[in-house]
Amino acid sequence: NEIAAKGLGRTFQNLALWRHMNVLDHIKMAHYSQLSYGLIGSFFNTTKCRQQETQIEENSYRLLELFDIKQHADQIVTNLPYGAQRRVEMARAMATNPKILFLDEPTAGMTPDELGQMIKIIRQVHQDFNVAIFLIEHRMKFVMELCQYIQTLVFGELIAEGPPEVIQNNPEVIEAYLGKEDLT
Template identity: 70%
Template sequence: MSLLRVTDMTHFFGGLRAVYRYNLTLAPGEIRGLIGPNGAGKTTIFNLITGIHTPSRGTVALEGRNIVGLRPHEIATRGLGRTFQNMLLWRHMTVLEHVRMAHYAQLQYGLFGAFFGSPRRYAEEERVEANSLRLLRIFDVERYARQIVTSLPYGAQRRVEMARAMATRPKVLFLDEPTAGMTPEELTQMIGIIRKIHQEFQVAILLIEHRLKFVMELCQRIQTLVFGEVIAEGTPEEIKNNPEVIEAYLGKEEVA
């Protein structure tokens, strides 16, 4: 049974066709990659699935229920978490506050509990604090918990953003360029972290990444996107040796 199914998703910005008949079937616990040259439409696909844009045509179904037309926060509460190519972090907040904030859609103590400090509120706040610190440990940023997030090294900020996404308890995690700006050492660390959260939380992952080594090591299947259209899909070995993929990255003359 598929966890996430995208069928014939097409989108236009004015007269420009950005995505054409995109299809995806993602099983529970699967890790998939989406690669392609700059401007191919990869982030647009993420934005369409997660509700930032509404597809011109096609369907997006999570656990069999169509989510097209829902707002991003509604889609997030149904189980789609994501990070962004350009990190969206609040400059005035600490690392711990970022991850705590992501829990609040799950709280159950209501308005009365918020105003009058019910025992349920205190219990839930303690649970949020404990889970936030646990996520910071998993992503190796617990030592920064009380620091303002923008004071952290770039790679650590990326890990905070991922911890915040995991705080929403996603069934599917979308990672948009998770190693952008990272050193080779940070890249190796990120591979280990993604493997750890995949194993511990059994979350399905769809990732966009330019570093092919990263994609090849982590993903079970990979799609290659060019001008908004999938030109190849297969295992890492199949994608690595596909002439159309090589041409898309290197060009005809270089391949010849």
């Protein structure tokens, strides 16, 4: 919660969802780090409490719509297809209202159709929320199509940076990820 309060949102390579919670509650729960009505407001159901709870509900449904999971709002998250679970995790991260969004392997285990959908969603998030997005991803086609600027690391060391067309033609990147051709 302290990290989220500082404006950092993230998803995980391995899904980190609450197994017995429905989709809507996942998103609503993430908003609670931003509440200001406190325990007394909650206990007495003050006007401020009711207003903030209404706002959370509205914001949560907007995120469900953006991430194309509104139809699953009342379903237990583990009953969803894998790609939808990934989108729930991203929507939950965005519910914290981050300035920077870290996405760790957001397309791991996704089908080609889900990949296309994820590209659209990430672009929409960047555009609508004006959030910086840091992406760790090993699917190069996805990275090249999505990203405007790429930094390539090998064992934590930066070997290249620039726009996709520069990175995909960089000899160090090609060697690091595809191997060096043995001409002997």
